[in-house]
Amino acid sequence: MIRKGTILGGCAALLLAAVLSGAALAGSEDVVVEDAWARASIGTSRPGAAYMTIRNTGEEALTLSGISTDLAMQPEVHLSATDARGVNSMAPAGEIEIAPGEAVALEPGGLHAMLMMLQRPMVEGETFDLTLIFSDGGEVRVEVPILGIAARGLND
Numbered sequence: 001m002i003r004k005g006t007i008l009g010g011c012a013a014l015l016l017a018a019v020l021s022g023a024a025l026a027g028s029e030d031v032v033v034e035d036a037w038a039r040a041s042i043g044t045s046r047p048g049a050a051y052m053t054i055r056n057t058g059e060e061a062l063t064l065s066g067i068s069t070d071l072a073m074q075p076e077v078h079l080s081a082t083d084a085r086g087v088n089s090m091a092p093a094g095e096i097e098i099a100p101g102e103a104v105a106l107e108p109g110g111l112h113a114m115l116m117m118l119q120r121p122m123v124e125g126e127t128f129d130l131t132l133i134f135s136d137g138g139e140v141r142v143e144v145p146i147l148g149i150a151a152r153g154l155n156d
């Protein structure tokens with residue numbers, strides 16, 4: 001599994017701080033992932049993207065700090081935006097806090113799991129594993145089904 005040094009370092013520092021202060025860690029076991037899906041790719045020259053709803057059913061805020069998958073060399077959570085002139089762009093979303101009882105939607109046109117440097121084509125009908133990494137050091141593995149190349153959502 002590929003993890004960035006900064007994320008690892010951040011986790012270690014956070015864990016240490018939590019242990020030293022005796023604070024309870026917000027549990028990534030409280031994470032429920034719903035409706036994960038991705039679109040088939042044409043080969044591997046363009047990045048892929050995955051979408052899902054990440055729900056925090058716990059009592060404390062959770063922070064999504066990164067993602068990993070062996071499907072892509074450089075997986076990253078991105079945020080798409082359209083400016084006043086109608087120009088689309090996207091950028092790394094950074095850390096994403098999910099309040100207790102709230103959910104964050106990764107969906108076309110907004111937040112998405114960007115899968116850069118695909119290691120193999122994303123083939124319709126197959127699945128791949130994506131791991132959500134939280135700032136408490138917890139990880140949640142998600143099995144993502146790959147839909148057709150023109151899919152706009154799970155039921156569409």
Ligand SMILES: [Cu+2]
Pocket residue numbers: 078079090091112114
């Ligand atoms: Cu992106």
